[in-house]
Amino acid sequence: MDEVNSLVGQRHGPLILERLLGLGAVGAVYLAMHPPTGARFTVKVLHPPLAANANVRTRFYVEAQAASRVLHRNVARVLDARPGPGGLPSILMEYVEGEPLSCMPLPLSPVDATALLIQVLEGLEAAHARGVVHCDLKPDNVVITRDKQGQRLAKVLDFGMASVLSACFSQEEMAAGVSLGSPAYMAPEQWETSAADTRMDVYALGVIGYRLLTGRLPFGRGRMGEVLLKQQELRPPAPHALDARIPPVLSMVMMQAIARRPEERFPSARDFQLALITAQRRMSRPTMTLEAVAPSTQEPMGLQVRVGNLGSLEPLPVRVSDVTSEGLFVIFDGPPPPLAARLPLELSFQGRSLVCVGDVVRHVSQDEAVAWGVSAGFFVHFAEPSEMLTALVAQSSAGAAEPPPDPELAQLLSRTAAVGQDPYTFLGLPNTASFDEIRQRCEAAVNRVAHFWGRTLPRSQRRELELLRARVDAARRTLGDPLTRAGFDASRGNTFGIARCIAAGLSEQQVEPMRRAFLCARPGSEAQAQALFVQARSLEAQEALKAALQCYTQALTLDPLNIPGHRYYWALQRRMRPMTMSLPAIQR
Numbered sequence: 001m002d003e004v005n006s007l008v009g010q011r012h013g014p015l016i017l018e019r020l021l022g023l024g025a026v027g028a029v030y031l032a033m034h035p036p037t038g039a040r041f042t043v044k045v046l047h048p049p050l051a052a053n054a055n056v057r058t059r060f061y062v063e064a065q066a067a068s069r070v071l072h073r074n075v076a077r078v079l080d081a082r083p084g085p086g087g088l089p090s091i092l093m094e095y096v097e098g099e100p101l102s103c104m105p106l107p108l109s110p111v112d113a114t115a116l117l118i119q120v121l122e123g124l125e126a127a128h129a130r131g132v133v134h135c136d137l138k139p140d141n142v143v144i145t146r147d148k149q150g151q152r153l154a155k156v157l158d159f160g161m162a163s164v165l166s167a168c169f170s171q172e173e174m175a176a177g178v179s180l181g182s183p184a185y186m187a188p189e190q191w192e193t194s195a196a197d198t199r200m201d202v203y204a205l206g207v208i209g210y211r212l213l214t215g216r217l218p219f220g221r222g223r224m225g226e227v228l229l230k231q232q233e234l235r236p237p238a239p240h241a242l243d244a245r246i247p248p249v250l251s252m253v254m255m256q257a258i259a260r261r262p263e264e265r266f267p268s269a270r271d272f273q274l275a276l277i278t279a280q281r282r283m284s285r286p287t288m289t290l291e292a293v294a295p296s297t298q299e300p301m302g303l304q305v306r307v308g309n310l311g312s313l314e315p316l317p318v319r320v321s322d323v324t325s326e327g328l329f330v331i332f333d334g335p336p337p338p339l340a341a342r343l344p345l346e347l348s349f350q351g352r353s354l355v356c357v358g359d360v361v362r363h364v365s366q367d368e369a370v371a372w373g374v375s376a377g378f379f380v381h382f383a384e385p386s387e388m389l390t391a392l393v394a395q396s397s398a399g400a401a402e403p404p405p406d407p408e409l410a411q412l413l414s415r416t417a418a419v420g421q422d423p424y425t426f427l428g429l430p431n432t433a434s435f436d437e438i439r440q441r442c443e444a445a446v447n448r449v450a451h452f453w454g455r456t457l458p459r460s461q462r463r464e465l466e467l468l469r470a471r472v473d474a475a476r477r478t479l480g481d482p483l484t485r486a487g488f489d490a491s492r493g494n495t496f497g498i499a500r501c502i503a504a505g506l507s508e509q510q511v512e513p514m515r516r517a518f519l520c521a522r523p524g525s526e527a528q529a530q531a532l533f534v535q536a537r538s539l540e541a542q543e544a545l546k547a548a549l550q551c552y553t554q555a556l557t558l559d560p561l562n563i564p565g566h567r568y569y570w571a572l573q574r575r576m577r578p579m580t581m582s583l584p585a586i587q588r
Helices: 054-068 110-129 161-166 171-175 198-214 225-230 248-257 269-281 366-372 387-398 407-417 423-427 435-453 459-480 482-492 495-503 508-520 525-541 545-558 563-576
Strands: 015-023 027-034 039-046 078-083 089-094 142-146 152-156 304-307 316-321 327-331 342-349 352-364 377-382
Touching (some): 054 089, 198 269, 407 459, 423 459
Antiparallel strands (some): 027 039, 039 089, 316 327
């Protein structure tokens, strides 16, 4: 959108459109601010050519009204739909500040990928229960943000926009194979019908899960409709065949989700979710969140809680902490209820009582509790909390006295918050660091965090400290393992870091699945790199070493996980500068 057509600076009711966030097939998305309060929202404005079509305008409002009925923590909320700037149909939505899934470095670990998919499926289940099907689920429509407890939270955006787009086309155009979604994530039957089916979302999320685990799409860049119709039985390799670190049970869940025929997939988002939870329990770190954050040790004064379905005929009185309008942590020494179990709750405070229900979303095992110095138990999220419940929780929290912030910790948290998410920068290391340097710096960071762990801290600082420890652990996992570090460095173009991984023993056999995934996501890169490698070898034979080095550098930028290429490159570096560079010891 050029500056002439931009709506930045215009008003939508009391809101001012501050910045263009993005352009889609249906409309332009703006960040809007409410000047008196500073509150921020998202406004989607229908493109003017589409707004001229009465059918499209009607469908736009119908889909917005349907999406507004979906109230769930994993779905970006639709707040209002009405004419906006210039009379163009507009949707007012919750502003989700975070990172789209499409921007995250891949592949993710099986534990993190599973936890993220489970969250997305919770949102899909809520939408499907209200008759709302997404039909264009893709990584750009899933944003990773943080909830009030500081835990990572996946939110799904843009329900119903594929249906709006379908109103632009005639029956003849639809029959001719017009695409209403993102081809790489569209279920095969979407090429043949515009009728929404919840199993289309199951398929799309299965493709997303496949990519999270392997770093590549199951069918390369996506399949066109003609290919889908001709190759009825086409099946991609199972994820665990590409990467042995992926548990086969999780791999098979993904394969069922992306089955060619709808009847062979999971019949609902709930069934897909239960299959992932079953796989999750068989993995080494069962958790429902991307980062396992410890519960608080501070219990609210005067709040009494009873929980049903804990192995007793009557609800049991329990101790709780981390009480917010979204949920609470139940301190419980016995066997915890299953993940996703729905429990009846009774909360009482100062003579007021109310009954509600909550879903079990994460366990804190005895081992985790000992490591964190807290009590074992489980986290519960309230299922659609009422205004009365929110008010009671707020009242019970109002009188809780907290210690003052720790100034030394505040200074540390301020410094670490300013360094961004890059693990090298976070640890204060150059991207050429050795594995010994990484290990020593991680140990120092762990000890630094532990220095504050025994202090009495306000809840907000303790949560920030827990998140800081999670960041240290994430940096250690990313940079401390040669294969994981190689994948990260490849996404950043850091050839020296990859050389460190090869010197540490990373083999061609280990890295090849990751290399194939990297190249599949960048069509044409392998052929270009191969041509540059051939040219570099020729130049090397002619003793044109400087030109050969430049060719190798360009080739490794395109194909950074090519281990033989690295060996030639670093051998040439030593020939040219044997006394002036500290180079990784890579054997040819």
